[in-house]
Amino acid sequence: xxxxxxxxxxxxxxxxxxxxxxxxxxxxxxxxxxxxxxxxxxxxxxxxxxxxxxxxxxxxxxxxxxxxxxxxxxxxxxxxxxxxxxxxxxxxxxxxxxxxxxxxxxxxxxxxxxxxxxxxxxxxxxxxxxxxxxxxxxxxxxxxxxxxxxxxxxxxxxxxxxxxxxxxxxxxxxxxxxxxxxxxxxxxxxxxxxxxxxxxxxxxxxxxxxxxxxxxxxxxxxxxxxxxxxxxxxxxxxxxxxxxxxxxxxxxxxxxxxxxxxxxxxxxxxxxxxxxxxxxxxxxxxxxxxxxxxxxxxxxxxxxxxxxxxxxxxxxxxxxxxxxxxxxxxxxxxxxxxxxxxxxxxxxxxxxxxxxxxxxxxxxxxxxxxxxxxxxxxxxxxxxxxxxxxxxxxxxxxxxxxxxxxxxxxxxxxxxxxxxxxxxxxxxxxxxxxxxxxxxxxxxxxxxxxxxxxxxxxxxxxxxxxxxxxxxxxxxxxxxxxxxxxxxxxxxxxxxxxxxxxxxxxxxxxxxxxxxxxxxxxxxxxxxxxxxxxxxxxxxxxxxxxxxxxxxxxxxxxxxxxxxxxxxxxxxxxxxxxxxxxxxxxxxxxxxxxxxxxxxxxxxxxx
Amino acid sequence: xxxxxxxxxxxxxxxxxxxxxxxxxxxxxxxxxxxxxxxxxxxxxxxxxxxxxxxxxxxxxxxxxxxxxxxxxxxxxxxxxxxx
Numbered sequence: 001x002x003x004x005x006x007x008x009x010x011x012x013x014x015x016x017x018x019x020x021x022x023x024x025x026x027x028x029x030x031x032x033x034x035x036x037x038x039x040x041x042x043x044x045x046x047x048x049x050x051x052x053x054x055x056x057x058x059x060x061x062x063x064x065x066x067x068x069x070x071x072x073x074x075x076x077x078x079x080x081x082x083x084x085x086x087x088x089x090x091x092x093x094x095x096x097x098x099x100x101x102x103x104x105x106x107x108x109x110x111x112x113x114x115x116x117x118x119x120x121x122x123x124x125x126x127x128x129x130x131x132x133x134x135x136x137x138x139x140x141x142x143x144x145x146x147x148x149x150x151x152x153x154x155x156x157x158x159x160x161x162x163x164x165x166x167x168x169x170x171x172x173x174x175x176x177x178x179x180x181x182x183x184x185x186x187x188x189x190x191x192x193x194x195x196x197x198x199x200x201x202x203x204x205x206x207x208x209x210x211x212x213x214x215x216x217x218x219x220x221x222x223x224x225x226x227x228x229x230x231x232x233x234x235x236x237x238x239x240x241x242x243x244x245x246x247x248x249x250x251x252x253x254x255x256x257x258x259x260x261x262x263x264x265x266x267x268x269x270x271x272x273x274x275x276x277x278x279x280x281x282x283x284x285x286x287x288x289x290x291x292x293x294x295x296x297x298x299x300x301x302x303x304x305x306x307x308x309x310x311x312x313x314x315x316x317x318x319x320x321x322x323x324x325x326x327x328x329x330x331x332x333x334x335x336x337x338x339x340x341x342x343x344x345x346x347x348x349x350x351x352x353x354x355x356x357x358x359x360x361x362x363x364x365x366x367x368x369x370x371x372x373x374x375x376x377x378x379x380x381x382x383x384x385x386x387x388x389x390x391x392x393x394x395x396x397x398x399x400x401x402x403x404x405x406x407x408x409x410x411x412x413x414x415x416x417x418x419x420x421x422x423x424x425x426x427x428x429x430x431x432x433x434x435x436x437x438x439x440x441x442x443x444x445x446x447x448x449x450x451x452x453x454x455x456x457x458x459x460x461x462x463x464x465x466x467x468x469x470x471x472x473x474x475x476x477x478x479x480x481x482x483x484x485x486x487x488x489x490x491x492x493x494x495x496x497x498x499x500x501x502x503x504x505x506x507x508x509x510x511x512x513x514x515x516x517x518x519x520x521x522x523x524x525x526x527x528x529x530x531x532x533x534x535x536x537x538x539x540x541x542x543x544x545x546x547x548x549x550x551x552x553x554x555x556x557x558x559x560x561x562x563x564x565x566x567x568x569x570x571x572x573x574x575x576x577x578x579x580x581x582x583x584x585x586x587x588x589x590x591x592x593x594x595x596x597x598x599x600x601x602x603x604x605x606x607x
Numbered sequence: 608x609x610x611x612x613x614x615x616x617x618x619x620x621x622x623x624x625x626x627x628x629x630x631x632x633x634x635x636x637x638x639x640x641x642x643x644x645x646x647x648x649x650x651x652x653x654x655x656x657x658x659x660x661x662x663x664x665x666x667x668x669x670x671x672x673x674x675x676x677x678x679x680x681x682x683x684x685x686x687x688x689x690x691x
Contacts, residue, residue, distance in 0.1 A: 007626065007627075007630045007649075010626060011623055011626060011627075014619065014622055014623060014626075015619070015623075018615060018616075018618075018619040021615065022610075022612075022615055025610055025615070026610060029610070047612055192610075192612050192615075195612060195616070196612075196615075196616055196619070199616065199620065199659075203620070203623075203652075203656055203659075207648060207652045211643055211644060211646070211648065214644060214646075215644055379642065380642055380643055380644075380648075381642065381643065381648065382634075382637075382639035382640055382642050382643050382648060382649065383639055384627055384630045384631065384634070384639075384648075384649035384653075385627060385643075385648045385649050385652055385653075388623065388627070388652075
């Protein structure tokens with residue numbers, strides 16, 4: 001099915017050469033641990049801004065958003081319009097002054113400055129564990145996709161290597177490349193490569209969207225080929241039964257916008273580290289805002305391929321009869337059963353044991369939405385540009401992995417090693433530790449990827465645990481930055497209570513049509529949600545609220561810290577960030593308003 | 608940081624663009640373009656990437672030259688918005 005020629009390989013090779021070349025070129029600039037972990041705090045805003053979104057542009061984003069576009073239609077764009085953009089504006093305008101201004105080297109370190117040692121230890125440990133597992137999951141997903149697309153099959157065949165080695169080969173290849181460029185150039189290298197990957201992803205996916213749209217007959221053709229509610233982002237959102245995701249407006253706005261989106265974009269060191277690497281406060285505040293501009297247009301790039309895949313005609317086995325110089329030639333194009341039973345270019349899911357398509361209880365084929373975007377690539381791209389598209393796909397996996405790895409080595413070195421294992425070492429010592437933490441982090445990720453093969457449920461379980469830990473986080477930062485009375489004991493108790501509430505809520509509720517277990521209801525089922533997405537959002541809302549309330553109550557009953565210690569950490573006690581000598585329209589505030597208007601405009605367009 | 612990212616990035620995209628354009632020219636009218644609706648996707652997209660790569664390269668070179676001519680000045684802010 002997949003026929004890669006030397007042009008495709010050449011492009012892929014060229015990319016690998018440049019990725020590693022950037023690492024080598026940056027090695028001589030890595031003189032202190034600040035250069036290695038914080039990119040010397042000297043990068044221009046546009047580079048950090050593009051890295052800010054690229055760090056998030058991993059497998060989950062490119063494959064997952066395409067899958068979600070095929071499954072739910074344009075409603076997926078809420079992850080951008082409600083989930084990401086407002087949070088990015090908020091972190092840039094209101095939170096960055098404290099992250100950057102406090103001179104903290106990581107998000108957990110900020111928690112120590114603002115609260116206390118135990119809050120930081122809790123956050124640092126859970127974060128370090130999560131980054132390692134996430135990059136392992138990313139690796140696993142990539143290796144599986146490479147297997148499914150048969151990218152390396154030709155190479156393996158030519159070399160006479162056994163086919164089972166493809167999984168290991170994909171993992172080792174990506175791990176070695178990511179390891180090499182981070183080991184050499186630290187965060188600078190990760191950020192530079194993330195920017196490279198950002199442009200590569202656009203270069204690979206934009207022509208795909210253009211060809212897909214042209215094939216289906218433009219925007220109006222797309223409208224005619226998918227169900228009506230797929231083309232609306234907001235219509236039907238007032239009630240759970242009238243929109244494809246099964247979420248009502250309150251769960252959506254509160255859960256996605258206020259809790260999950262903000263929790264990710266405002267507190268996750270994976271993205272915040274790129275903003276903290278910029279050269280001054282003004283740039284640091286502009287980083288998330290610059291990132292928001294392309295983010296607004298990303299639905300076109302990552303959601304549309306999925307929507308187009310579902311809208312295009314389903315391939316069927318056909319026989320074309322030609323008459324070539326009096327000779328009758330029958331050209332039969334055989335389409336596998338799972339493709340024929342799929343919808344558009346989205347194939348039916350195959351049962352890995354029997355090799356037959358899987359069906360739902362009502363006899364409909366179960367669709368393998370994750371293949372929507374990759375199948376679009378294979379369908380439309382001739383050899384040559386196909387190499388570019390596959391390279392873009394690989395790049396997206398690697399950028400997600402690299403962000404996790406640099407976040408891990410920083411948090412491990414500063415917040416765990418320097419704080420609890422070996423205090424007062426030399427700067428060179430910590431830089432070496434950081435390099436070896438990179439190696440260790442990648443090794444653990446590989447172990448996670450292999451564990452995922454043997455235990456089917458490990459990915460779902462891990463993601464569930466992450467959601468329990470992450471859901472309440474935003475409340476802690478919100479109270480910490482904007483309420484001077486919040487105390488360390490309060491924050492610590494709040495985090496524990498939030499996570500416990502998330503687990504409890506998940507254990508007591510269940511999406512419709514799911515069995516108790518990993519999907520919820522493992523304690524007892526007292527409420528049914530119309531979809532797992534709705535359950536997710538409400539878990540986050542409950543966790544956030546519990547954290548908020550417990551933090552407030554415990555803070556009020558414990559001793560407040562003297563105000564003089566909180567200058568630069570809490571909003572009401574911090575002098576306004578110094579105005580640069582820029583004209584008004586260059587200020588972060590003006591940029592924020594422009595971004596907001598653009599986002600609203602796009603939402604109206606997609607109504 | 609004195610390595611301007613636009614230089615290696617521009618170089619990479621210019622090279623990829625050249626490869627695709629050349630390959631597109633060599634495979635004009637080939638059956639491989641049935642997939643892309645009869646459009647020579649390699650040639651046209653290669654051209655786009657070539658233009659993008661070369662302009663990045665030029666922008667990066669220019670700012671590096673300017674930096675070399677006046678070392679104490681920090682990077683001009685207005686230059687840092689995306690130029691392509």
